[in-house]
Amino acid sequence: MAYYQYQVGGSLTSDDPSYVERKADSQLYKALKTGEFCYILNSRQMGKSSLLVRVKHRLQAEGSKCITIDMTNIGSENITPTQWYKGIVTELWLGLNLLGKFNLKTWWKEQEDLSLTHRFSQFIEEVLLVQFKQERIFIFIDEIDSILNLPFSVDDFFALIRFCYNHRAINPEFKRITFAIFGVATPSDLIRDQVRTPFNIGKAIELHGFTLEDKIESLAQGLAVKEGNAKAVLQEILAWTGGQPFLTQKLCQLVLAAKHSVYQTSDSHLLAPVVGYLEPTSNGSSSIITETEASWVEAIVQSCIIDKWEFQDEPEHLRTIRDRLLSNEQMAGRLLGIYQQILAGDQIPTDDSREQIELLLSGLVINEQGYLKAKNPIYQAVFNSEWVVKQLENMRPYAQSFKAWLNSEQQDESLLLQGLALQEALAWADKKQLSDLDYRFLAASQELAKRAVESDLAVEKFEREKAEFALQAAQEAIYILADAQKTAWRNSKNLRLGKKWIASIAGVVASSVILLRFTGLLQGMELTTLDRFFQARPPAPIDPRITIITIDDLDIEAIGTYPLPDQILVQALQALKSYQPRLVGLDLYRDLPVEPGYQELVKLFENSPNLIGVEKVVEPQVAPPPILSQKSQVGFADQVLDGDSKIRRALLTVNLPEDERKLSLGLRLTVKYLEAEGVTAQPFSNKYLDKLSPYLGRIKVFDSLLEMFNNSHQIQLGKAILIPFNSNDGGYVRTEAGGYQILLNYHGTQEQFQTFSIADLLAKKLPAEAIRDRIVLIGSTAESTNDLFQTPYSSRIFDVPTHMAGITIHANIISQLLSAALDGRPLLRVLPEVGEWLWIVLWSGLGAALAWQVKSSRWITITVVITSGVLVGITYLAFLGGWWLPVVPPIIGLVIAAITLPIITTKQLLEKIQLRQTVKLLVVIAQEKPIAGQIAIEYFKQAETQENQVLIEQVLREEGVRC
Incomplete structure (x- = not known):
């Protein structure tokens, strides 16, 4: 047997038996008939598109020309202003059956000298009003919110719609053109430039949920229950959904399925809990036990909608609300904070703030007598306080500290943020709109940090004064020692080893690296380097x-x-x-x-x-x-x-x-x-x-x-x-x-x-x-x-x-x-073993030569780093050509050779000469400034090794200074 079907999601057809006529139907029809520009801006799945279809059908039946432009069909990504405006004109051209009557391609090309907005205006005046000289033309623009993501401004488009309205006083023909706008937005979203005149024309049609005063007989007819049952069941459905059209249609469909005991479906395990409220009838069907309607509907709502809602939300509805709440990272915390106050029973008066508008457009709350209120019990059960707390905890990087602070009645300062945690929290909160409690928590943390800084500054000042007193005594001695060492270094820096050391160091280092390679200790690093080359190679x-x-x-x-x-x-x-x-x-x-x-x-x-x-x-x-x-x-x-x-x-x-x-x-x-x-x-x-x-x-x-x-x-x-x-x-x-x-x-x-x-x-x-x-x-x-x-x-x-x-x-x-x-793609080849040895020797010799040529350790480091990069680049290019050349051993040889030569130079030549010259200079200074000179000599001795201390004492004896 075929049962009544409710349509869950999507637009209803003009003759759909489950359509519920609301007050907005007559308001929109009458306003359009009187020539009013209308806009129906509301949250998603409130029946806007179904209302559009219904009114459009009614106007067409009266002989008017009606065209619907779905803005999502034109697109909002990877589109230019020219494509966008031409898409709208094309939709009008096709929707009004002008194909074959008017050459749009030629006309558009002739208007290339005009701006895009002017072309659209001319199309209305020269084409639409001329082609349809007697008929009224109604242009319905649906999904207007999709234009909010366009990569360019469309303020001129809405300004043009306002022009069509205002131009009626000059050209009465424009009275035959009427616009109606549908979507999830506010009038202030349509023209965003604050300097321009806002979009302030037309009549707003309020679209509320279903009520018992609406013509809901069509919904009751589909339930296929006794007349008394049907009214009671429908009352319970509206009580749960708050009249939200999508949820109402869905719950009616679930009631119908439960009524006929459709347990062979994939959802039979969901409907099982409601069987106890049904009793068999003489025709083999089932009926609801009298006075159990409320419990029966509640059981269906709980098992088929609320329980595990994220998995049962098909077609998607609840997830759409969730995503709209959480999608804007900067505003999500503020939205959840306001909603949390509503759930707690606080009276939140409406103030037309951006966050309240976003909350209303999500469909989660409604404006009831000037206060925000949760839209229906289903939303309250799904998006309950626990859910809100969990989402806020997921967003806050300081969730644990924040929760503990609240549990201490906002008194325990040890739970406030400090140091890096506070800086990270402030950086996260920047440009976000948070709840009042969040701002209170961060402000208290900042105040505590301020007091801690002031305390630390006082302690630091005392310690600094002590240190300055101690340093002043030794400062002159340090200057003397530094100057003596600098002078000695300047006198000996131009000394260096002979070139024969380059070959010797290169040979010793390369031999050591080759022996190290034979042990297998470098194999892992070389194979890892090969892996990185494979990963870096272009696909x-x-x-x-x-x-x-x-x-x-x-x-x-x-x-x-x-x-x-x-x-x-x-x-x-x-x-x-x-x-x-x-x-x-x-x-x-x-x-x-x-x-x-x-x-x-x-x-x-x-x-x-x-x-x-x-x-x-x-x-x-x-x-x-x-x-x-x-x-x-x-x-x-x-x-x-x-x-x-x-x-x-x-x-x-x-x-x-x-x-x-x-x-x-x-x-x-x-x-x-x-x-x-x-x-x-x-x-x-x-x-x-x-x-x-x-x-x-x-x-x-x-x-x-x-x-x-x-x-x-x-x-x-x-x-x-x-x-x-x-x-x-x-x-x-x-x-x-x-x-x-x-x-x-x-x-x-x-x-x-x-x-x-x-x-x-x-x-x-x-x-x-x-x-x-x-x-x-x-x-x-x-x-x-x-x-x-x-x-x-x-x-x-x-x-x-x-x-x-x-x-x-x-x-x-x-x-x-x-x-x-x-x-002829290269295979992966390697050098002969002797060739690899020579490769290592080459780079080890280069490292020693660079260190010999460049005297500064800083420049040696920079040169070695650059040379290592060149080595890696050469081996990578060779890899692209099919050669696997050693990378790790040459780099080790290069670095060790570059380090070894300065060390040997310092040990063999510079260090001893520098030390002797420093001591002699200090002795001369000590004769002029005995106290400072003696302190400098003592500092010098303490900073050197035991071997150098012996050498210093020997030089002092040679200079006649008592040790």
């Missing part, structure tokens, strides 16, 4: 040869089980075949049947020569699909992890104990792809070695591709030369290099590959060009399947650490090999 474009089909947690949840049943896999692979991929890599273990559908999967494997499956060859091993194994259509999925569990190398082949050689999934797919391009792997032939071959003997060429990759020699693959990884390559130290490994030059994260979900594949929603003639990889990206790895992109400085799925790593390996072979 690569999406690889056009590879597409990834992912299986994430949502897919697994939708399918209901994992591993995927063979039947689902068959459906996916068959769907994929229709797109004609060149190759398919199935990164899902299929060593055992996953019924249902195993036989179909076996048959599909037999007839899929372009399908490559996976196995795991390193313990714990996982066998490949038998059929694919027999057809040699299998690659292993194992990865090589570094000590920090990150993947920076690609394992291409491995040798098993039975002398069996295996290829990785990425390598096997790459080789098959390249075969179709006419590219095959060959042993790399060095032309210089070839010239020496008669003397060195022939290099053995292996009989098969597997033998070629198993050998440690370099392999030529198209434009690329594969160089096997050695245990000490780059920043690695004594790292396992088994199998045929290469350094992995990542193409990027999953964002650098075309990616679709398996759900899209099963639904055949994939674009054909994203699959055809590509390598398609199918694999899991779900966290629950534990196929995620750390990579250089995992540990970022500012972002949350992320992991990369195994299928994405396979895609990176394939992308690296294909791009290198076909496009």
Whole structure:
């Protein structure tokens, strides 16, 4: 049976049976008929748009021309004034059916010399009033609040509307044009320029909620209850909603659903509490038990609206109110403070302040006889005192102290803010409108801070006087010592070591750094630096040869089980075949049947020569699909992890104990792809070695591709030369290099590959060009399947650490090999070990040379920092070109060498000479000023090491001074 349906949200049609005619209907109709410009400005979901539809239909039925302009349709973002005004004119042109009667494009171009507002004015006068010479024209502007976010002023637009009204006295034709404005705003919002005349024309139509005096019979008819019940139920509904149209329609719909016991719906668990108020009827339906209407409606409101309201608020209403309250960070605290006073029962008189206007426009409160009041009990129950307190606590950085201070009846000063906490609170409160209690708390904290500062200043003054007295006695001695040291330093600063020290220091420092590197202590830092280079590299474009089909947690949840049943896999692979991929890599273990559908999967494997499956060859091993194994259509999925569990190398082949050689999934797919391009792997032939071959003997060429990759020699693959990884390559130290490994030059994260979900594949929603003639990889990206790895992109400085799925790593390996072979994209190469040693020696020598050339320690520091930056820049540019050069060891060598040379210079030459000259100068001064000179000598001795103190005493004896 089909039941009556209330419309919850959106505009009602002109003939909707649930429409309630209110006083505003007749007021708006009469005002428009008399030519009044009207505006209906109210909170959201109060029935403004439904009222517009109703009045427009009534006027059209009388022969008037009516057009509605929805301002949200014109847009408010990324729009220019010209586009905006032309959009309004276009809406009028189309809405009044002038297409074919009037060439708007030509007319608009002819008016280019006029301002936009003048063009709009001319369109009204020259087009609308001319095309419709007898009819009245009503222009309804809806969603006017959307213009408040425009990036330019529209004061001229509303000034033009006022002009149309005032111009009636000059041109009576303008009496046929009438405007009506609808939206969530105030008249003062429409023209914001305080210098201009405000928007003060037209008649405001007040739109209140439903009352029992309104024509609410249509609502009662839909409830399908006894006449007595219907009136009582409707009274309770209006009591709960305060007549708010959206809530009233929603609650009526919930009552209707509960009345018919619709427990098969998704909301049956919500309606269950109201069953006790129903009794069966003779026709199989149910009826409300007499005199239980209030409790019945209350139970529905509590269970279906108030309880867990954030999850039940569909269509959205309560969340809209919440968001409007909290969206303006500067005003949210003030709004909540006023609302908190209303909930506490305080009498808040209306004063037309901005915060009260915002509170009224939110729809949460109403103006009742000059005082603010909560609109209805539902709002009071949802946005109750506890909710307000929680929101204020979330906003206040000082919430705990504030709450404790209030609990102490605002008496405990130890709970007030002090120091940095007070400064942070004042900075947060700046340009915000807070509650009175907030301002009282901050003012009390500032007063306490002021008293504390005054007390500290008094203590500080006393201590300062004591210190000044003590310092005055020693001040002259300090000046004497400082002057003597400065003079001695000036006399000896031009002395420096010979150039031979540069090479010696560079050699010693570089050797030490190289030995330190051999210990492996620098490996972590070098690998981390490599990671940062990967992260800093500009994102690569999406690889056009590879597409990834992912299986994430949502897919697994939708399918209901994992591993995927063979039947689902068959459906996916068959769907994929229709797109004609060149190759398919199935990164899902299929060593055992996953019924249902195993036989179909076996048959599909037999007839899929372009399908490559996976196995795991390193313990714990996982066998490949038998059929694919027999057809040699299998690659292993194992990865090589570094000590920090990150993947920076690609394992291409491995040798098993039975002398069996295996290829990785990425390598096997790459080789098959390249075969179709006419590219095959060959042993790399060095032309210089070839010239020496008669003397060195022939290099053995292996009989098969597997033998070629198993050998440690370099392999030529198209434009690329594969160089096997050695245990000490780059920043690695004594790292396992088994199998045929290469350094992995990542193409990027999953964002650098075309990616679709398996759900899209099963639904055949994939674009054909994203699959055809590509390598398609199918694999899991779900966290629950534990196929995620750390990579250089995992540990970022500012972002949350992320992991990369195994299928994405396979895609990176394939992308690296294909791009290198076909496009010449550089692989990641390293210098020979001797070359890296020379690189470290070079930068260590540069550090020593800079320190030798630059005498000032400050300038040495600046020069070393700049040089280190140049080193990092050079290595980064080399990285972009495919070279991994050492970064950390050269920087260490550079810094240590730059530090070592000045230290040696100071120890070997300057320090001793400077000390002797200082002592001799102090002795001379002591002869003229005995007391100050003796104090200066004593200060000098106390500041030096034990070794230097002995030297000072020796010089004093030489100068004839008694120690």
